Amino acid sequence: MNSLKKQILFLALLLILNGCGIFSSPPTVPLEKKSLNSLMQEGMESFKNTNFDKAIEIFQYVKDTYPFSPEALVAQLKLADAFYYKHDYENAFLSYQQFIKLHPKHEQAPYALYQAGMCYFHQIPSIDRDQTPTKNALEMFKRLIKEHPTSRYAKRALTKIKICREKLAAHEFYVGRFYYRTGRYKSALLRFRNLIENYCELPISRKAQAYLERCKSKLKKKEYLAQPSF
Template sequence: MNHKIQHVILLFCIMAFACYGCATLDTKKEKSAKEYADEGMVSFQDKEYKRAIESFQKIKDWYPFSNYLVLADLKIADSHYMLKQYNEAVAAYNEFEKLHPANEAVPYVIFQTGLCYFEQVDTFDRQQATARKAIEIFMRLNKQFPKNIYETKTRECINICYKTLAESELGIGLFYYKSKYYKAALYRFRNVLTKYPDTGVHHQAIIYIARCETAIKK
């Protein structure tokens, strides 16, 4: 077999493989971007959030330049939020804001990001970190979009976070006080007054400040 024939055979094999690859890719794209979007929205409305993520992810994977990409990015984040997969939701919302900074949904995305942290405030071992992060996100939203429709809700959430932080600080102070570490306790009680005034726990902090000062003088 001469070199010319070998070259023809090799070229034929390459073309056949390429055609097979294209056929395989087309087979994977069983539906159009619109069909996947419609399917994803139906799943989301039916609270089938995992299925919704699968449908929207196919748009991201197979139709990255589709007009439905923005919808896919947003609803993937929303689906993770509804599943209480807050870390995944935060990552998805952050990605949306990075990829679509001028989109009209950005205020909503920032608000939802704040909610992801706010929803975790009741988790004792993480409440201080998540409360602070929620405050940071909500304040950024109100600063970046002063007249956003979420302002009233964010103010309520911020106040709850501040109260949570105040109660946590008070609790640490009480622990130190009962352990007779009065200087450490005094520092915590004073923090309640200076950092978190008018949160409903400052009266108790004042009482224990006086007690700590008395104990330290003895």
């Protein structure tokens, strides 16, 4: 028997065995047929293996089906984490927020607050774009420090606050310079003044001060030229 016939027979045998179910996957057991303990084990294993879609499905089911169980509390936080590591920051933030609302005094509340801030932090845009995510991240990190000042996450939040403030100051400077270059000196002056008043500890405030003086000079000159001559 030549090799081609052997290959054909081998493939035919595989098809027969597969049809008999020898190589077929075991039937999927519905979530409602599984115990709470096995659900949590499967959810944790899925999360560990970065199968976040499966983890989300299981933790959501546990949270909805066993809302008053201790496992539901764990599932709520792991659900948020699964969304977070999937880079679905909108749903992650909502899930962390729900955990914080339901369990404000829980030992994991500082972590949930920090992660909620990080959901916005990861969406911080370049300085030429609207800085709403930066402001939201800053708000969450400040709240964490206020409510849990001794938490280890409060120390991390301080670092993130510094970065957020630097980004907001850079945005103000960028907009101020744009106004200055386009001859809108009054608008530029207001931006530079705001930067100096709110971010005086940052090095960029010295640059803003120099531009502020230039704006004043330009406005005085403009006002002088607008005066009627006699």
